[in-house]
Amino acid sequence: MRVFLKIEYDGTNYCGWQIQPNGLSVQQVVEKAILSLTGEDVCITGSGRTDSGVHALGQVAHFDTQSSIPAEKFASALNQFLPEDVKVVESYKVDSEMHARFSAKRKTYRYSVYQSKHPRPLIDRYSARVEFPLDISAMQKACQKFIGAHDFIGFSSTGSDVKDTVREIYSASVESCGEQIIFTVCGNGFLYNMVRIMAGTLVAVGLGKISPDEMDSVILSKNRKKAGATMPPRGLTLVNVEYC
Amino acid sequence: MRVFLKIEYDGTNYCGWQIQPNGLSVQQVVEKAILSLTGEDVCITGSGRTDSGVHALGQVAHFDTQSSIPAEKFASALNQFLPEDVKVVESYKVDSEMHARFSAKRKTYRYSVYQSKHPRPLIDRYSARVEFPLDISAMQKACQKFIGAHDFIGFSSTGSDVKDTVREIYSASVESCGEQIIFTVCGNGFLYNMVRIMAGTLVAVGLGKISPDEMDSVILSKNRKKAGATMPPRGLTLVNVEYC
Numbered sequence: 001m002r003v004f005l006k007i008e009y010d011g012t013n014y015c016g017w018q019i020q021p022n023g024l025s026v027q028q029v030v031e032k033a034i035l036s037l038t039g040e041d042v043c044i045t046g047s048g049r050t051d052s053g054v055h056a057l058g059q060v061a062h063f064d065t066q067s068s069i070p071a072e073k074f075a076s077a078l079n080q081f082l083p084e085d086v087k088v089v090e091s092y093k094v095d096s097e098m099h100a101r102f103s104a105k106r107k108t109y110r111y112s113v114y115q116s117k118h119p120r121p122l123i124d125r126y127s128a129r130v131e132f133p134l135d136i137s138a139m140q141k142a143c144q145k146f147i148g149a150h151d152f153i154g155f156s157s158t159g160s161d162v163k164d165t166v167r168e169i170y171s172a173s174v175e176s177c178g179e180q181i182i183f184t185v186c187g188n189g190f191l192y193n194m195v196r197i198m199a200g201t202l203v204a205v206g207l208g209k210i211s212p213d214e215m216d217s218v219i220l221s222k223n224r225k226k227a228g229a230t231m232p233p234r235g236l237t238l239v240n241v242e243y244c
Numbered sequence: 245m246r247v248f249l250k251i252e253y254d255g256t257n258y259c260g261w262q263i264q265p266n267g268l269s270v271q272q273v274v275e276k277a278i279l280s281l282t283g284e285d286v287c288i289t290g291s292g293r294t295d296s297g298v299h300a301l302g303q304v305a306h307f308d309t310q311s312s313i314p315a316e317k318f319a320s321a322l323n324q325f326l327p328e329d330v331k332v333v334e335s336y337k338v339d340s341e342m343h344a345r346f347s348a349k350r351k352t353y354r355y356s357v358y359q360s361k362h363p364r365p366l367i368d369r370y371s372a373r374v375e376f377p378l379d380i381s382a383m384q385k386a387c388q389k390f391i392g393a394h395d396f397i398g399f400s401s402t403g404s405d406v407k408d409t410v411r412e413i414y415s416a417s418v419e420s421c422g423e424q425i426i427f428t429v430c431g432n433g434f435l436y437n438m439v440r441i442m443a444g445t446l447v448a449v450g451l452g453k454i455s456p457d458e459m460d461s462v463i464l465s466k467n468r469k470k471a472g473a474t475m476p477p478r479g480l481t482l483v484n485v486e487y488c
Binding site for chain 2: 008009010055057075076079084085086087088089090116117118119120121122124125126237
């Protein structure tokens with residue numbers, strides 16, 4: 001049977017989702033837990049990569065198993081073999097045509113920043129620090145410009161060989177949450193580093209370096225240099241992946 | 245001059261505030277940073293101990309220095325020498341009679357729990373998991389019973405040689421905050437493990453094991469066995485210490 005796992009992880013100590021020649025990946029520790037539980041040396045397929053240091057509330061991955069363990073019991077059973085910073089929060093059986101990557105319809109990410117003169121150890125792990133105050137209402141206005149289908153090539157890092165760089169953004173918001181400012185974005189897919197560059201562009205708006213009215217031209221320019229900086233991985237979390 | 249430091253730390257990787265024979269303490273890393281910055285081998289005095297794994301948003305400590313660095317510059321200067329999980333968020337000069345421990349008038353702690361069948365890596369570092377749903381309104385009613393001056397000996401762990409076990413609680417609240425339930429308590433002082441046992445008692449109330457109406461008799465009994473469990477350190481944070 002094919003099993004879908006919904007996985008939450010603190011990416012701080014991992015080289016990302018995908019197995020890499022050097023560094024421990026989240027995929028690797030989940031595969032090892034499956035091996036320990038079932039004796040099967042499977043390869044799991046994630047909905048997509050997350051970079052080194054990026055977190056997930058709801059990464060989704062699938063694998064095929066001959067195990068007689070009911071699919072919905074895999075979460076608790078695998079958690080016995082997983083470290084504290086990687087846990088399966090849900091497991092369920094799916095049709096064999098379902099694919100964690102190719103069947104994904106929508107992904108939601110959030111990017112968190114906080115403003116402080118000094119680093120704040122209790123926020124810093126999941127949020128990126130900005131030294132100067134941010135204009136949240138300007139950021140809220142600006143983030144609306146991401147909505148719709150756009151060629152986001154200017155919001156991607158080089159090094160990717162993706163040909164079609166048009167992505168559709170369904171929703172985008174910026175909200176103040178305690179001491180954090182959280183940018184949440186949902187779309188049909190994201191280019192390499194796209195959310196971190198979107199967040200960096202919104203921070204540039206918040207700092208007054210880009211006006212919300214300039215956002216359309218920044219997107220239309222398709223020029224990486226017009227967009228903001230690539231924000232650090234610690235502020236990024238893959239919130240969920242939807243399949244229907 | 246005497247300098248007060250307000251220190252924020254993620255206590256996960258420390259054996260607590262105070263220097264211990266085995267394990268790295270927060271006090272130790274701050275003293276080392278002062279040595280690196282000023283060349284002075286000082287002993288800093290904290291407002292009180294925090295146990296292994298307990299966090300702080302606003303631990304306060306003092307030290308005396310001959311350094312010509314202005315007191316308010318110590319925060320940024322020391323942060324260059326401190327690890328990511330310990331940072332000074334404020335520094336200021338005080339009169340030489342001011343003492344981080346003996347001059348403290350009020351302390352505020354918070355204890356966070358979350359309810360989930362599975363451990364949640366992105367919440368788990370600063371919050372303790374409870375497997376079953378909690379009745380928040382019962383917890384809110386129960387926590388009010390802590391307010392006032394009481395002999396809290398039944399809410400302390402043995403191993404302390406404190407003679408006067410009466411403490412005054414000025415305020416106590418339970419609030420739902422996203423997926424966390426946060427107990428915040430302010431008092432003139434706390435016995436060993438007192439906040440963790442108060443939190444455990446409120447969890448027992450939330451689970452229906454103790455009714456809010458029984459709280460008075462639990463406190464009056466002065467019997468450790470009548471109160472709830474000592475909750476794990478990860479959910480506890482020293483929020484601030486007030487001096488006037």
